[in-house]
Amino acid sequence: MPSRVQTRATVIWLVLFGATAISWTLGAIDGLGVDQRIAPSVLILVVAAFKVRLIGLYFMGLREAPLVLRGTFEGLCLATGLLIIGMYLLG
Amino acid sequence: MTLTPSKVDIDADSASRRHIPGEAGLWFVILGDMAMFAAMFAFYLQGRAQQPELFAQSQDTLNRDLGAVNTVLLLTSSLLVVFATHTVGRAANPRIATRLIVGAMACGLAFVLIKVFEYYEKVAAGITPNTNEFYMYYFGLTGLHLAHLIVGLYFLGILRTLTRKPVVTTTQHAFFEGAACFWHLVDLLWIVIFPLVFLVR
Numbered sequence: 441m442p443s444r445v446q447t448r449a450t451v452i453w454l455v456l457f458g459a460t461a462i463s464w465t466l467g468a469i470d471g472l473g474v475d476q477r478i479a480p481s482v483l484i485l486v487v488a489a490f491k492v493r494l495i496g497l498y499f500m501g502l503r504e505a506p507l508v509l510r511g512t513f514e515g516l517c518l519a520t521g522l523l524i525i526g527m528y529l530l531g
Numbered sequence: 532m533t534l535t536p537s538k539v540d541i542d543a544d545s546a547s548r549r550h551i552p553g554e555a556g557l558w559f560v561i562l563g564d565m566a567m568f569a570a571m572f573a574f575y576l577q578g579r580a581q582q583p584e585l586f587a588q589s590q591d592t593l594n595r596d597l598g599a600v601n602t603v604l605l606l607t608s609s610l611l612v613v614f615a616t617h618t619v620g621r622a623a624n625p626r627i628a629t630r631l632i633v634g635a636m637a638c639g640l641a642f643v644l645i646k647v648f649e650y651y652e653k654v655a656a657g658i659t660p661n662t663n664e665f666y667m668y669y670f671g672l673t674g675l676h677l678a679h680l681i682v683g684l685y686f687l688g689i690l691r692t693l694t695r696k697p698v699v700t701t702t703q704h705a706f707f708e709g710a711a712c713f714w715h716l717v718d719l720l721w722i723v724i725f726p727l728v729f730l731v732r
Binding site for chain 1: 548549550551552558562566569571573576577579580583595596599602603606607609610612613615617703708711712715716718719722723726727729730731732
């Protein structure tokens with residue numbers, strides 16, 4: 441009988457798997473013009489930031505960590521996400 | 532407003548349940564590593580902005596399908612490690628945790644084999660880190676990640692021996708959690724490297 445932690449981790453794995461399938465499908469679209477590539481690419485990067493947060497909170501166990509640690513992790517994820525998406529859009 | 536005693540009890544209880552996975556020092560390494568990779572991603576995007584055509588053409592030679600397979604391998608290995616961390620020292624049968632860690636190591640080894648195949652394909656086609664700036668970043672980022680993964684596999688090897696112990700001490704369990712978090716870091720870094728280098732156009 442799986443525990444609550446194991447059931448939750450399995451659900452998170454399914455979400456991560458689904459998110460990977462979405463990103464992979466978006467990344468495999470060929471023949472788009474330069475402007476048409478922007479929306480799928482930004483979506484791929486947003487999905488990546490969402491996945492990183494899920495891994496931190498549910499696999500690393502930061503959901504139950506002291507708020508300083510959880511906050512630092514989430515702040516770093518947000519800052520990195522904004523940096524990457526911002527530089528992509530400006531580039 | 533004054534809190535009723537029951538509310539105070541609940542708050543104290545939830546605060547005491549908050550727990551640092553592994554040990555505090557490890558988190559300097561994990562968060563520092565994440566920040567270092569974030570800086571490298573910024574350099575990659577700066578290089579891309581300067582030579583968009585070159586980066587786009589070079590990126591098209593990468594195998595996106597193998598990259599996706601590698602993502603699923605790491606996600607699965609992470610799930611197995613979560614299960615093992617929760618099982619070690621608790622399950623009636625210690626072999627379950629051992630099998631979970633062995634499964635995670637098998638996923639990690641499969642990732643290494645696929646990566647070696649990818650590098651072999653590139654080198655056989657005459658592509659090396661010196662070919663152009665894109666490939667310098669491709670080999671640099673994926674190579675540094677691969678080095679992390681090999682260190683992670685070493686830690687998983689230690690966890691495998693821990694799972695065989697009938698009794699796990701609090702210190703050993705903290706080590707287990709810490710090493711597990713390092714393995715999740717390997718997964719987490721790939722979750723950004725794959726879309727950024729392989730998928731984003």
